[in-house]
Amino acid sequence: MEGVISVPLGWMRMKDHFKLYCTINIARASLQAVLTSIFLYADRGIEGVFEAGCIATLCTAATCFFFQVRSTGLQFKRSTTFKFLSYSYPIVISGILAFFLNGFDKWILAESTNLSQLAFYAITGKFAVALTIAMQPYAMWWSPIRFCMLNSFNGKALVSKFAIYGLLQIALFSLLIGLAAPVVIFALFSDEFYSCILLVGPLLAVFAVKECAEFLNVGCFASESTAGQLKITLISVIIGIILMKFLAPRFNVFGLVLSLFIAQSIRTILLFIPGQKKVALTIPYLQFSLLFLLTFTIIMITNYLLSQNMQDASLIELCILNIGGWSIAIIAFAFSTLVLFRQYLPLSAALYWSKNKIHNSLLNTGSKAA
Numbered sequence: 001m002e003g004v005i006s007v008p009l010g011w012m013r014m015k016d017h018f019k020l021y022c023t024i025n026i027a028r029a030s031l032q033a034v035l036t037s038i039f040l041y042a043d044r045g046i047e048g049v050f051e052a053g054c055i056a057t058l059c060t061a062a063t064c065f066f067f068q069v070r071s072t073g074l075q076f077k078r079s080t081t082f083k084f085l086s087y088s089y090p091i092v093i094s095g096i097l098a099f100f101l102n103g104f105d106k107w108i109l110a111e112s113t114n115l116s117q118l119a120f121y122a123i124t125g126k127f128a129v130a131l132t133i134a135m136q137p138y139a140m141w142w143s144p145i146r147f148c149m150l151n152s153f154n155g156k157a158l159v160s161k162f163a164i165y166g167l168l169q170i171a172l173f174s175l176l177i178g179l180a181a182p183v184v185i186f187a188l189f190s191d192e193f194y195s196c197i198l199l200v201g202p203l204l205a206v207f208a209v210k211e212c213a214e215f216l217n218v219g220c221f222a223s224e225s226t227a228g229q230l231k232i233t234l235i236s237v238i239i240g241i242i243l244m245k246f247l248a249p250r251f252n253v254f255g256l257v258l259s260l261f262i263a264q265s266i267r268t269i270l271l272f273i274p275g276q277k278k279v280a281l282t283i284p285y286l287q288f289s290l291l292f293l294l295t296f297t298i299i300m301i302t303n304y305l306l307s308q309n310m311q312d313a314s315l316i317e318l319c320i321l322n323i324g325g326w327s328i329a330i331i332a333f334a335f336s337t338l339v340l341f342r343q344y345l346p347l348s349a350a351l352y353w354s355k356n357k358i359h360n361s362l363l364n365t366g367s368k369a370a
Contacts (some may be wrong), residue, residue: 001057001058001061001106002057003063004061004065004353005057005060005061005064007068007213008064008065008067008068009024009025010059010062010143010144011068011071011072011144012024012067013141013143013144013145014145014148015071016146020067023063024060024122027063028056028057028059028060028062029056031055031056031059032052032053032055032056035051035052035055035056036049036052036053036155038052041124044312056314059192062250074112078195082117086225088226089357090227090229090230091226091229091230091235091366093230093290094226094229094230094233094234095231097233097234097237098233098237100237101229101237101241101260101263103208104241105121105123105256105259105260106118106243106255108241108245108248109121109246109248109253109256109322112248112249113249113252113253116192117235117252117253118179118255118319119193120193120195120196120199121199121203121253121256122198123185123189123193123196124181124196124199124203125203127177127184127200127203127204128203128204128206128207129207130177131170131173131174131177131204131207131208131211132207132211134177135166135169135170135173135211136274138169139166139211139214142162142166142214142215143214145329146162146218147218147221148161148216149162151280156267156279156282157282158279159218159281160282160283162264163215164215164217164283164284165280166215167212167215167216167283167288169289169292170211170212170215171288171292171333172333174205174208174296174299175203175295175296175298175299175330176331177200177202177204178201178296178299178302178303179182179198179299179302179303181197181200181303182197182200182303182306182307183194185197193306194309196302196307197304198300198303198304199253199254199257199308200299200303201296201299201300202254202257202258202261202300203257203301204260204299205292205296206260206261206264208292209261209264209265209268210264210267210268210298212268213264213267213268213271213272214274216268216271216272216281217229217272217275218275219274219275219276219282220232220271220275220278221276221280226288228274229263229271232267232270232271233267235266235267235270236263236264236266236267237263238362239263239266240259240262240263240264242258242259242333243258243259243262243263244256244259246259247259281362292335295333298333
């Protein structure tokens with residue numbers, strides 16, 4: 001059912017039906033919340049929660065299917081179907097493999113360490129997932145529209161600019177989430193979990209590299225075959241599992257995080273290099289390397305200093321210390337961004353604030369030229 005939902009939602013984003021897109025998602029969440037409350041009140045327990053989710057999903061799938069049929073029609077063409085299947089099945093298998101890597105880490109950690117290490121990893125993982133959630137609005141807009149941009153007038157330059165802005169957002173959200181984590185952990189958890197703070201920066205770096213791949217892999221999807229992506233994902237998964245089996249028993253949770261970082265870095269590099277041969281994006285790689293290095297250095301140093309003072313500090317004192325750390329970190333981040341990307345920021349900002357207007361005008365220009 002999620003597939004039936006995802007395809008029409010992607011089509012809505014491509015056609016700029018943002019109101020309908022938001023309405024369907026909000027209606028689904030509201031319906032599921034109402035039904036969950038009703039079923040729990042009726043003592044349905046965990047079964048009621050699953051039933052509420054199932055009903056909301058079926059209703060959403062029916063609505064999306066109706067919209068898609070009305071918008072594009074429904075027909076079956078053997079040649080087109082096989083072409084789409086040959087393009088999409090490597091992407092589907094790659095997603096399954098990536099999910100396997102991201103789920104297998106907890107099995108290895110539970111096997112090689114104790115439950116407290118697993119708890120530290122699970123808590124810290126919530127902050128890392130927050131980075132993915134924070135990037136979702138931009139990424140959901142970017143994913144279906146990037147190929148339209150690429151085929152428009154001056155397409156490579158336009159795609160490069162939006163990729164640059166996406167990478168800058170990853171760095172900024174990583175900094176904000178990494179600096180907010182100590183206060184959240186201090187407020188919600190007991191002192192035995194304070195050491196989780198030291199793990200926030202490294203695990204955020206893993207998810208940041210993973211998100212960067214989504215903005216650097218345009219070339220891998222621009223060709224008629226995506227088999228290369230499947231091979232790259234398979235290689236990174238095998239390397240990641242081998243490293244986790246070797247490093248996790250020796251270095252506990254930090255060995256596991258290092259394994260994931262290496263695996264995701266290899267995947268990102270392998271996606272980027274062949275992608276550049278097909279679609280050469282003009283991205284300042286050295287500047288971004290320095291920016292991400294600075295960002296995660298700030299997070300790790302700030303969180304380490306805060307972790308040394310958390311045992312005897314009150315929540316107010318910790319907030320004051322964190323505000324000081326935030327101020328210094330954000331000033332350093334802003335200054336480094338202005339220095340490293342001063343030639344890109346004015347155009348990137350203009351593109352961001354008027355992206356739909358600029359994009360539509362370029363598409364119209366490209367269609368007229370064609």
